[in-house]
Amino acid sequence: MLNIDELKFDEKGLIPAVVVDAHSKKVLTLAYMNKESLKISMEKELTCFYSRSRDELWLKGETSGNYQHIVSITADCDKDALTVVVEKDGPACHTGSDSCFTNTVFESENRAEFSMDGLYALLEGRKKEMPEGSYTTYLFQKGMDKILKKVGEESTEVIIAGKDNDKKETVYEIADLAYHVMVMMVEMGISVDDVRRELASRHVIDHKVKQEKMASDEM
Numbered sequence: 439m440l441n442i443d444e445l446k447f448d449e450k451g452l453i454p455a456v457v458v459d460a461h462s463k464k465v466l467t468l469a470y471m472n473k474e475s476l477k478i479s480m481e482k483e484l485t486c487f488y489s490r491s492r493d494e495l496w497l498k499g500e501t502s503g504n505y506q507h508i509v510s511i512t513a514d515c516d517k518d519a520l521t522v523v524v525e526k527d528g529p530a531c532h533t534g535s536d537s538c539f540t541n542t543v544f545e546s547e548n549r550a551e552f553s554m555d556g557l558y559a560l561l562e563g564r565k566k567e568m569p570e571g572s573y574t575t576y577l578f579q580k581g582m583d584k585i586l587k588k589v590g591e592e593s594t595e596v597i598i599a600g601k602d603n604d605k606k607e608t609v610y611e612i613a614d615l616a617y618h619v620m621v622m623m624v625e626m627g628i629s630v631d632d633v634r635r636e637l638a639s640r641h642v643i644d645h646k647v648k649q650e651k652m653a654s655d656e657m
Contacts, residue, residue: 442476446518452488455520457530459537460509461634462555466530467538469498471520476511483508485522504528554620554630561624577621585625588618 447453452470459466469487471479475495478486485498485506499505506524513520531538545551564574577585592615599608623629 440513440517442473444517445476445513445520446516447473448518452490453518453520455485455487455511455522457485457506457522457524460523460525461631461638462553464537464555465539466506466524466526466536476520479508479522480511485524499527502528504530506530557617558620558624558630561620565624574621577618578625582622582625585618585622589615589622592618 445453451472453472453476455469455471457466457469458464469485470490471486472488472495475486475488478495478497482497485508487496487498488494489496505527506522507527509523509525511520511522529536531540561574564572565578568575568578577588592611595611596608596615599611623633
């Protein structure tokens with residue numbers, strides 16, 4: 439474990455901290471810490487930064503309620519920059535955006551990035567704009583009964599493909615099922631983060647169960 443005194447703060451006593459969402463892996467913001475704010479961050483397990491414009495410490499979320507709960511802090515190879523992995527209570531940006539990094543400067547047409555969060559955002563856009571000719575628009579127009587029917591149908595297709603031990607077909611059907619489940623999520627207002635948090639809570643429970651089992655086996 440690295441000691442704080444081993445870190446290399448700049449001539450103003452600051453070190454850059456890249457804040458990353460623990461679940462989505464999205465970069466949320468770039469801020470600065472000094473030794474005092476870093477100590478507070480570690481003690482409270484909440485991000486505390488140094489404001490260069492106000493020349494003071496600020497605990498993220500103290501006024502907005504959008505706290506960032508620290509999972510880990512890692513220094514780079516030169517020990518002059520930090521990555522802070524967090525679980526957030528709300529938007530990271532003062533504009534209300536999930537991340538401060540929203541202004542695209544360049545995006546390769548040949549290497550399009552895919553993510554479940556991106557797909558969810560696309561589906562939200564479809565529900566809001568309802569473009570003609572879109573299958574997703576059709577589902578939202580038909581409503582929950584139609585969406586649930588499709589989820590049921592795709593679930594059956596996954597079972598059939600899995601029963602046939604057809605890997606390629608099973609992957610194809612799982613993708614269909616995932617898409618329709620996400621349409622249902624958008625319709626119900628269930629976010630990807632909601633599901634991540636639920637899975638994360640089960641991971642902790644599963645880890646505890648494994649530990650208890652190992653302990654009982656040793657007795």
